[in-house]
Amino acid sequence: MDKFDVIIVGGGFSGLLCAKELSAKNLSVKVIEEHNEIGYPNKCSGVISSKTMQLLNFPLSKNIVENRFSKIVFYSPGSIKLSLDFKENEIFVLNRYNLDNYLAEEAIKNGAEISILSKATSFLQNDNEVKIKVNDNQILASNYLVDARVLLESLI
Numbered sequence: 001m002d003k004f005d006v007i008i009v010g011g012g013f014s015g016l017l018c019a020k021e022l023s024a025k026n027l028s029v030k031v032i033e034e035h036n037e038i039g040y041p042n043k044c045s046g047v048i049s050s051k052t053m054q055l056l057n058f059p060l061s062k063n064i065v066e067n068r069f070s071k072i073v074f075y076s077p078g079s080i081k082l083s084l085d086f087k088e089n090e091i092f093v094l095n096r097y098n099l100d101n102y103l104a105e106e107a108i109k110n111g112a113e114i115s116i117l118s119k120a121t122s123f124l125q126n127d128n129e130v131k132i133k134v135n136d137n138q139i140l141a142s143n144y145l146v147d148a149r150v151l152l153e154s155l156i
């Protein structure tokens with residue numbers, strides 16, 4: 001049975017960022033993603049503030065930033081116009097497909113493993129480790145489990 005320091009269930013933004021950061025600390029990391037492709041299907045518009053952008057420190061290359069703007073104008077049916085100015089805090093529109101794939105590539109460069117078409121169906125925890133059942137036919141073990149599925153339904 002394969003054993004890792006950390007298994008991350010969910011290869012979306014949170015799971016992949018976590019995988020990138022933890023694998024950079026020389027931990028053995030495995031990401032389990034149920035879909036057949038990282039970043040797809042994309043259900044996110046990718047709008048974030050420049051403060052978040054600074055915090056996450058993503059490269060502006062790699063086709064991650066699709067657009068940036070500093071003003072939003074709303075026009076009501078009654079011709080009322082409302083402007084929101086973000087001069088101090090620009091808005092970025094990120095390409096979530098490219099962003100998720102960038103994070104996956106960085107995690108893999110650090111030594112992380114990513115398995116697609118792998119759905120975690122249950123887990124068992126004891127004092128020493130967590131055992132995760134994948135696709136109902138494979139068992140993986142780890143010291144820590146990160147639940148990065150967006151839906152918080154129980155794994156059990």
Ligand SMILES: Cc1cc2nc3c(=O)[nH]c(=O)nc-3n(C[C@H](O)[C@H](O)[C@H](O)COP(=O)(O)OP(=O)(O)OC[C@H]3O[C@@H](n4cnc5c(N)ncnc54)[C@H](O)[C@@H]3O)c2cc1C
Binds near residue numbers: 012048
């Ligand atoms: C229509 C829409 C527009 C949005 N626009 C914005 C926006 O403009 N700006 C913004 O900041 N946020 C936006 N969001 C929110 C943003 O998309 C989420 O906050 C973000 O994707 C959450 O990341 P995550 O990694 O937690 O979840 P996800 O990106 O959803 O990743 C979870 C992953 O877990 C996988 N998974 C689930 N269960 C299992 C399992 N049992 N086994 C294996 N894998 C599993 C899924 O396949 C998925 O890949 C938007 C959301 C929606 C729906």
